Amino acid sequence: MANRIAIIGGGKIGEALLAGLISSGKPTRDLVVAERSKERADEIAEEYGVLVTDLPGAVEHAAVVVLAIKPTDVDEVTATIAGVVDEGETERLTVSLVAGVPTERYERALPAGSPVVRVMPNTPMLVNEAMSAVSPGRYADDEHVATVVELLSAVGKVVVVPERQMDAVTAVSGSGPAYAFLVAEALIDAGVSLGLSRKMSTQLVTQTVRGAGILLTDSGVSPADLRAAVTSPGGTTAAAVRELERINLRTGFYEAAHAAARASARSGSVESGPGVETDISSASD
Numbered sequence: 001m002a003n004r005i006a007i008i009g010g011g012k013i014g015e016a017l018l019a020g021l022i023s024s025g026k027p028t029r030d031l032v033v034a035e036r037s038k039e040r041a042d043e044i045a046e047e048y049g050v051l052v053t054d055l056p057g058a059v060e061h062a063a064v065v066v067l068a069i070k071p072t073d074v075d076e077v078t079a080t081i082a083g084v085v086d087e088g089e090t091e092r093l094t095v096s097l098v099a100g101v102p103t104e105r106y107e108r109a110l111p112a113g114s115p116v117v118r119v120m121p122n123t124p125m126l127v128n129e130a131m132s133a134v135s136p137g138r139y140a141d142d143e144h145v146a147t148v149v150e151l152l153s154a155v156g157k158v159v160v161v162p163e164r165q166m167d168a169v170t171a172v173s174g175s176g177p178a179y180a181f182l183v184a185e186a187l188i189d190a191g192v193s194l195g196l197s198r199k200m201s202t203q204l205v206t207q208t209v210r211g212a213g214i215l216l217t218d219s220g221v222s223p224a225d226l227r228a229a230v231t232s233p234g235g236t237t238a239a240a241v242r243e244l245e246r247i248n249l250r251t252g253f254y255e256a257a258h259a260a261a262r263a264s265a266r267s268g269s270v271e272s273g274p275g276v277e278t279d280i281s282s283a284s285d
């Protein structure tokens with residue numbers, strides 16, 4: 001049990017964590033996965049050579065249990081875990097990657113005093129370039145936080161934030177890769193509409209997005225200044241940016257991020273159903 005990590009849910013983010021941990025040198029004998037879908041379980045076992053078993057089996061011998069399941073599966077899964085764990089046994093650390101669900105909900109379901117750490121990662125974890133944010137629950141101490149930070153540092157960058165900011169983090173970095181991919185997708189189509197082959201347009205766009213990302217992270221220069229450096233007076237970029245301002249792209253991103261944060265808050269609330277708006281204004285420091 002000493003070093004073993006159980007990943008519950010071998011879907012997109014569970015696989016991203018598994019792949020990232022293995023590629024960063026974590027031995028497969030220290031990893032176990034529980035996956036409900038037989039087809040998916042077979043895929044994971046074959047691709048990564050890890051033990052894939054049922055939920056109680058995975059939890060039993062693990063020191064850290066990582067939940068990579070949908071918000072709607074949380075209550076069922078935590079009830080099963082609580083059935084496996086002895087009353088008063090609080091050594092096992094639960095790490096939730098689930099959007100929206102507060103640590104308090106796990107703490108209520110697990111044995112009293114169980115340490116829980118909430119994490120919002122993102123899929124670039126697949127290539128060890130995740131951005132993860134970590135929030136300790138009520139019973140998680142500095143050592144628990146350090147354990148989770150160390151785990152996630154193997155697959156990307158990590159920040160620690162107060163839990164009230166998690167819906168905002170989810171909207172920005174959790175969902176964020178999708179916004180970047182949407183921009184890439186649209187720009188590829190735009191290139192095709194200008195007469196480029198799809199293959200050529202894809203190559204031009206993907207390397208441009210990669211290069212822009214690395215320049216942004218490595219130069220220490222603000223996005224506004226980097227954009228200004230591309231924008232020659234009276235030139236092509238200025239013409240394009242004028243169109244993007246005309247269609248209110250910035251407002252679109254504001255609205256999108258706020259909608260994502262509201263969806264995060266909603267998905268974690270047992271009381272509120274779909275469509276119920278939640279006040280997230282308390283997210284700010």
Ligand SMILES: NC(=O)C1=CN([C@@H]2O[C@H](COP(=O)(O)OP(=O)(O)OC[C@H]3O[C@@H](n4cnc5c(N)ncnc54)[C@H](O)[C@@H]3O)[C@@H](O)[C@H]2O)C=CC1
Pocket residue numbers: 008009010011012013014034035036037040055068069070071073077097098099100120121122123174175
């Ligand atoms: N996909 C993403 O980019 C991110 C997802 N998340 C969070 O990660 C969680 C999972 O998301 P995805 O991986 O995208 O979903 P997914 O649907 O791809 O994966 C969930 C997996 O859990 C399995 N599962 C459900 N109940 C189970 C049980 N009782 N025992 C074993 N396996 C079970 C399902 O069969 C499925 O393979 C969500 O809560 C989401 O909010 C967080 C950050 C980013």
Ligand SMILES: O=C(O)[C@@H]1CCC=N1
Pocket residue numbers: 099170174175
């Ligand atoms: O779309 C979702 O609900 C999950 C959480 C953050 C990214 N994907």
